[in-house]
Amino acid sequence: MKIEVLGTGCAKCKTLYEAVKTAVKEKGIAADIVKVEDIPSIMKYGVMSTPALVIDGKVIFSGKVASAGEIAALL
């Protein structure tokens, strides 16, 4: 499973990235977590508000931060 956190480096993006790490650890699944910071890659997903969460190439949500619990439910 590949999980991407899209964001240009604002505080909210870091919060989401940390929440994803916690969620993956709690569930004990093998997942690649990548923080995507360059604009062209973010735009490729058509995302206009950051942070955004992408799982296996699909945009799950954008423009908000979710808690580790909420993310775990999505995995």
Next chain:
Amino acid sequence: MLKQTADYITFNLMGLTPGTHTGEAVNFFLYDTTKIFLLLMTIIYVVAIIRTSFPPEKTKRLLSHKREYVGNILAALLGIVTPFCSCSAVPLFIGFVESGVPLGVTFSFLISSPMVNEVALIMLWGLFGWKIALIYIGTGLLVAIFSGIIIGTLKMEKYVQDYVWEMQVGKADIVQMSFREKREYAGEYTLSLLKKIWPYVVIGVGLGAFIHGYAPQDFLLKYAGCDNLFAVPLAVLIGVPLYSNAAGVIPIVHALMEKGMAIGTVLAFMMAVTALSLPEAIILKNVLKNRLLAVFFGIVAVAIVCVGYLFNAIL
């Protein structure tokens, strides 16, 4: 109700005397902070619910290939309800221009969105009354529409960073939220925003209360009254570095107005605080060449100064 409670706490429980500097300052502080926090909680929540229906992706579709003028007006209005944070300014800008939103229309959105924001409106409504809040919304929209039209007329597309035009933008689905998800989102949003701004509100109202209780009446009349022509541009200059602190700045300005600062100067100052921000300029430098960035700031600053002079002249 709130006024009576504030009076009771100050003059009965704390034993302060009405009419004294300390009594007036403490009473003012208690009344204003409770009133503002109640307003903030309710309105931020309602606005957050409305915003879930206007994700930027949808706004982009509504504005794509719109004509100038109609597009500028629509963009300024959508700026009020579309959630926007300056850290998303770059993807938002690219998404807009790539999907065929005219440059001037994009700017109308970028100007109106931070300027006509709910926190500034609540603070204005709570402290200055609904008339001033409405005037602020109206003139804020006009500044956004007018500045966008000028930028559109100047044909400045070549001063957008070249890579922006070559960017491949994917098509994102608009994620639909159920009403329960909307309420959850709004609740979390309200909490996180309040957590961020409450110290500014308390400090701002505290300083305002101090000025209200201690500064002599009319002490600003000479410097910031209608007769001083430099007051408006100076207020705009001072407003630029105070970005994102509308919550803290408005209570101070309210107290300053009581001491003689003219209403046009007050409006211009507030608009400069919300609309012209250095961090946003730095972020926008990623997509705009220097000349367009300077034109953007220059036009908005001039428009705000005009608003200031206009209201100093007519009110």
